[in-house]
Amino acid sequence: MSGLREVAGAVRHVDVLVVGAGPAGLAAAARLAAAGTRRVEVLDREQQAGGVPRHCAHGGFGPWLHPLTGPAYARLLTRAAVRAGAVVRTGVTALDWAGPSTLTAVGRGGPETIEARAVVLATGARERPRTARLVPGTRPAGVYTTGELQQAVHLYGQRIGSRAVVIGAEEVSYAAADTVRAAGAEVVAMVTDLPQAQVSPGRALNARLRQGIPLLTDAMVDELVGRGRLSAVRLRHHDGRTTVLRCDIAVFTGDFVPERELARRGDLVLDAGTRGPAVDGGLHTSRPGVFAVGSVLHPAESAATAAREGAHAADAVRRRLTGDAWPTGVPLTVAAPLRWIAPNRVTPADELPYVLRTTISLHRPVLQVTQDDRLLHRSRSLRTALPNRTVTLTASWTHRVDAGGGPVRVTVA
Amino acid sequence: MTVTARGALPSTPYDVTVVGAGVVGCAIARELARHPRLRVALVEAQDDVGQGTSKANTAILHTGFDATPGSLEARLVREGSRRLAAFAAESGIPVEPVGALLVAWDEEQRAALPRLAEKAERNGYRAAQLLDAAQLYAREPHLGAGALGALHVPGESIICPWTTTLAYATQAVLHGVDLHLNSAVQQVNRPEGAHLLTTDRGTLRTRCLINAAGLHADTLDRDLGHHDFTVTPRRGQLLVFDKFARSLVRHILLPVPTALGKGVLVTPTVYGNVLLGPTAEDLDDKRATASTADGVALLREKGRRILPALLDEEVTAVYAGLRAATEHDDYRITAHPSQAYVTVGGIRSTGLTASLAIAAHVTELLADTGLALGPERELEPVRMPNLGEAFPRPYQLAELIDADPEYGTLVCHCERVSRGEIRDALAAVIPPNSLDGLRRRTRARSGRCQGFHCGAAVRALFEEGQR
């Protein structure tokens, strides 16, 4: 990237540079600017600010008492950030690091270099496409992720086809099924390799009974068939049977990964579970001056969680600007059947609640937190924990952590 | 300048018609374009150039060090390699001279290395060098444990196969060759000394015919009464890994060829990815370009040994190409003077490298059939958009963006493709007729998100461009 740095010209200075104008980045910027931080700049590579909610036409966003559609929520957050005094710049991509908290970027105005006193990475997440899932077969048109499908239907009004198989049965999968139906196409089936849907029983029942969408469990996609255009998907059931579903659309949903290009280019320590940057409860990454918030940390929690976390990070950023030392914390890990936890480092001062994922369904699990064989906390969840759904853990125990001790472990008792 | 994709084909006869717009057919058409008196057609069954085997290979510009000495293939690969390197430099086709390492994983393979070095010498390639294990690991620190040594072949390079084919075709069209897409030749007759081709888009008359139909060269050959060879497609499946894998490997890591075939390699691409493959499966279906669970599993198993860290990275594409293998060990390039016809068959696994030399060879054969080529001219160079990571891309060029901000507006974020590049591709001499064609010209949608972020936006630009 040295050539880039040469052409990038003079370095511009800001106090806080936020990369990504999704719910997390916008909430962080709004809170920072409102609290008096002067030069807060948010970059987004899309032409419109708002992140993923831009293309979630359905409701369920925003404050509990005033539910909004995704696009309305995106506008609300953008307005709030701008009103508070943050500068939101769209069509600008942060490319790479040019210093400890300096980034290069490019947009219509050409390459630029921005040095900040603190950087907040809020780059979001994506769904893994068919290729990353190693699904064999031909390479026909008609294969989507929910993200692409929602944009095609809701932002561009594109025709998508007539018969869809939705792969996945979590929250986002049902949103994908809704989008297919909104586009006038039929959902032939939803398919999950797990034994049950990973949404509330009400939602699953509504799709099956009212909308007539069959749910095929314990099955995975074995092959995509079709030349030029998708003509069928072949499923393999856990018992070895195969089924062929005729369709011209396949939507691969869920299976999120963090959008972590900048984190990797910056050699930030990553968490093995979430695959995003490792952070403590103050959203500090391993690189002093660099924070991370939102889906890049825990793909993909709700937009509300991302926004709440953005606001929380703002306070930590302000402490950094007034000279607080960069905390190190100790690693926070989970043991199977838990899959990951975020944040995934811990300091005794941390207050942000934790989000976790499990690999198997657990009926009202008891979570146990230990450090060096010392029990720090134990609590029973009120709900059944399902894969691909949020499990939460309070931060009420963090003051018991020995900052000089070994890793803290969360296990299922 | 003529490129057609629909409607009836022209009724005026051509002097020469090349069937098949793969890398070989396009190279031949380009070579013929040196002769301004010739009226030349390039006829392709699909909706784009390079949609057959030429789009799905391992993209290596070979030295020919391991060819069978004395074969036609050995000569054309050696010569083609030099010609293509020069043409690439002139046209802006990305090439990176990374060099290859033939890695020996057991004693038998190590014992084979000196023999391969000798063979390279017999092929006129003298720069190959034996490395011991320490030297090998110094060059490739991420290589899996247990390698015993290697043969270093510094002349092997990686190249962009899509830009190569497109550059040939573009230069040919700019110099008067008519390119007719969506025109599968179904039948060939020879009434009164001229060929009459029956295609999807009507008939086409031509004095001379060149068969560069790749996998289907044998079928066309039979139409003209020849039974010299049978094409048995040999499938090669490949995995493409995310750009984050690029730093894991510096050279093309070739297996030592054994009795069981050429084996699986790991190579960087000019786009900054890493390829793992290919498999070698003899099939009888010439359309069997699907990937399979077994193929993918085999590649992952081999890859884990060669470069263990590779498997931790995301796969951004899985594809398969079909080599036009025949019962013969060499290319099947034959002139049939009495029919004013040249067969260019059996261009198996080196056709990209050899393409320009094949074109020169075929043009000579054509002259031998009695065709007067007429005066010859130098071709005006073409300049292709750069898809390679080793050279500046538009988003990195301040002056370019200054002059046209569309090059600073990124649409495909994973591959950093600007709206300006997409616009240019849609307005090019040979525009894409599909999103895949657009992808091969710009890389839009070929990154790790596979369209999650940009798919709909790219489609919108494409559809706008079609209107």
Ligand SMILES: Cc1cc2nc3c(=O)[nH]c(=O)nc-3n(C[C@H](O)[C@H](O)[C@H](O)COP(=O)(O)OP(=O)(O)OC[C@H]3O[C@@H](n4cnc5c(N)ncnc54)[C@H](O)[C@@H]3O)c2cc1C
């Ligand atoms: C398909 C889908 C449907 C969903 N549906 C719901 C739902 O119904 N309800 C709900 O609560 N949650 C939903 N979610 C989750 C919700 O969208 C996320 O929790 C929320 O968007 C996370 O916010 P974020 O700011 O972390 O990331 P994002 O919203 O993903 O925003 C990240 C932003 O960063 C930008 N960016 C990334 N890299 C760069 C760079 N290098 N330079 C500049 N900009 C960059 C991106 O353009 C993007 O705008 C859904 C998620 C998906 C993927």
Ligand SMILES: Cc1cc2nc3c(=O)[nH]c(=O)nc-3n(C[C@H](O)[C@H](O)[C@H](O)COP(=O)(O)OP(=O)(O)OC[C@H]3O[C@@H](n4cnc5c(N)ncnc54)[C@H](O)[C@@H]3O)c2cc1C
């Ligand atoms: C897995 C794999 C890896 C390889 N790796 C390399 C490498 O690293 N380096 C290298 O140099 N080479 C490599 N090759 C070989 C190289 O790709 C081929 O030799 C080359 O692409 C052959 O080009 P072609 O033009 O002969 O065939 P094609 O590209 O197949 O072109 C033939 C064209 O003819 C058209 N056609 C067929 N029948 C008709 C008809 N009746 N009417 C009209 N059009 C017709 C087809 O549509 C097609 O477009 C590899 C091949 C494979 C499969």
